[in-house]
Amino acid sequence: MNSLEASRVLAVLDESLEDATLLSYVTTDVLDTAEQLREMLGADMVSALLRHRSALGQSAKTTLPSDTMNQSTWELVRLLKKSPATPKLKKLQMEPSPGMTQVTSYFSKLRRFAQKRLTTTVEEDSSNRQYYEEVKEREERAVSEKIQLEQKLKLQRVELHKQATQMQSTADRLRAQLHELGERTKKEMANIGASAKSVRAEDFSVFDEERGELQKELDAANATLARMREEHKEAEAGLYKSKKREQQDVxxxxxxxxxxxxxxxxxxxxxxxxxxxxxxxxxxxxxEYHEMHADRMEHEERERQEAQRRLEEGLRRVRINRAARVIQGGWKALKARRAAEAKKAKKEAAKKKK
Structure with missing residues (x-):
């Protein structure tokens, strides 16, 4: 089948799905109240609904297909496709009948299945079949593993039941031992209570005797203390006076x-x-000492500077005098040399004249 034929098949299925969807809006409640919906749906739509209701009534009396019913259905579908009242009918939100719901669902599934089959290539179909076989094989393995696991689970349950039975028997035995131990403990506690009661009575009697003796000793000690207080009362008064006198002295x-x-x-x-x-x-x-010392140091510094200045001045004069003597000696030597040269020149000139 080529793509054009596939498109035609899908178009037919789409149209069928659309027709079924439109018919799902025409519920039993809509047919029963068609006269009241005349203002909302219009006269044409209401007339078509009434004819369809009449055809439904006639078809309900026989089990054979009715041409009138088919004709009424096609007319109603064509009117629903082109009538502007169809959206208003949809807004009524009436619950469609189970049969129409099943029909629309069937057409929707058929359309998806046909589209999938018609748009699937041979390679894709082969791949899908191979994938299906793999999934089937995995499912079979999973089922076998499930059976094995269930068997193992049964064995484990049996084993756990045995262990639970053993634990229950052990618990019953321990409970019996505990009960026996409790009874034995009660008897021992009763014996201990009786012996403790007798011992306590003996202790009370001994305590009463000892307390009587101690009370007698205490009375004797109190009498002795009173006598000693009387005897030492005068000494205490003297000591108090002595203490007072010593305190005054202090x-x-x-x-x-x-x-x-x-x-x-x-x-x-x-x-x-x-x-x-x-x-x-x-x-x-x-x-004052620091001030005098500072003045002394300042005076000595001035004298030192003055002596240094005089020394430098004397040295400068000595250098000047020495330089003057050197200059004078040089000048005299220069004059003598010049005089000698002049004299020599005169002699040579005189010789040349001769």
Missing amino acids: ESVINEYDADLGSKDEEYQAANKEYREVLDRLELLRK
Whole structure:
């Protein structure tokens, strides 16, 4: 089948799907209330709906196909395709019947299947078949593995049931041992309570006897203490007087010490004041010494500079005098040489004349 034929087949399926979808809007409720929908759908649409309802009523009386029903259906479909009231009918949102829902679903699936088959090449179909075989083989392997795993699971369940039974028997045995141990513990606790009760009674009796003896000893000690207090009461009074007198002596000594300390403090303050005055005078003398020393150093520096200046001046004069003597000696020598040269020249000139 070429692409043109495939397109025609798909177009037919699309048209069939569209017709089925339009017919799904015409529900039983719409047919029953067609007269009330005249203003919304228009007279033509309502007339077509009434004829279709009548045809449905006639076809319901017989099981054979009805030409009237087919004709009414085709007319209604053509009207739904071109009528402007179709969107309004769609907006009613009536629940389509299960049969029409199944028909539209069937046509939609048929259209997708046909498109897939018609647009699939031989190579793609072969590849899909090979993929299907591989998936089928994997599924078979998975099923076999599932069966094996189920068998293993059954064996494990049996083993776990055995282990659970053993654990239950062990738990029952331990529970019985625990109950026996509890009963034994109760008996031992009862025996211990009875023995403890007897021991406590004996201890109470011994305690009462010892407490009586100790009370007697305490009374005797209290009597002795009272007697000793009476005996030492006079001594305590004398000691108190002695303590008072010694305390007064200590206070007088403290007062004398405070007075002596006050005088010593005054002497210390006077000595400290004198010491500070001496320090101030010493600081003043130190400042005067530093000033005098600075003046002395400045005077000596001036004298040194003056002596240096006089020395440099004397040296300069000596150098000047020495240079003058050298210049004078040179000048005299020059004059003598010139005189000798002039004299010699005269002699030579006289010789030439002769």
